[in-house]
Amino acid sequence: ANTDLLITGAEVGASKxxxxxxxxxxxxxxxxxxxxxxxxxVA
Incomplete structure (x- = not known):
């Protein structure tokens, strides 16, 4: 699987x-x- 964009929240881990x-x-x-x-x- 290919990921082009990681949308992060307030508690994203440093390892991620x-x-x-x-x-x-x-x-x-x-x-x-x-x-x-x-x-x-849109939203």
Whole structure:
């Protein structure tokens, strides 16, 4: 399975972030994603 984006919350673990970084997976904060959806009129 390929992961292109890891959406992280307030309690994301350091090991999960490190693994995503090692694998070259982009990360995004859940709050930012929600705000983008709201701004786009989707949520």
């Amino acid at each position: 972030l490190a693994k995503a970084d090692k694998l070259g997976v982009e990360t995004a904060d859940q709050g930012v994603i929600w705000q983008q959806l709201i701004d786009a009129g």
